[in-house]
Amino acid sequence: MRALLAWARCTPAQDVTLAGAARQQSISVRTLARLVDRAAGMGAGEWLRLAKLSQAAEALRSTRTPIKAISEDLGFGSEASLYRALRAATGMTPSAYRQAYGSTARSRPIVAERAPR
Secondary structure (H helix, E strand, O other): OHHHHHHHHHOOHHHOOHHHHHHHHOOOHHHHHHHHHHHHOOOHHHHHHHHHHHHHHHHHHHOOOOHHHHHHHOOOOOHHHHHHHHHHHHOOOHHHHHHHHOOOOOOOOOOOOOOOO
16 A cells, blocks of 8 residues: 555646556556555545645645645646645635645644555
């Protein structure tokens, strides 16, 4: 799972797919899904999405980097894509998340950063 997390973190968000993750791990998509479900208690697609989204949340919490630059740096494809993903996960826009949890605010991790065991 650590290798999978490392792959997800260095791969652009728009390229983080189940097929790509399975290929990187040299296993079938079905096997990947079973392994992630067993280790993290959620679907592999959701786990990969949250792994990438946690990077964006960390950048929002710990830097003043513009949201557009964060979305580009992490490969979300567009600022709107990051906006939709964070809003779906937290109910907050990137700006609201940064304001609530940024370095000048109280610190709290994204959604439920479910790291693999």
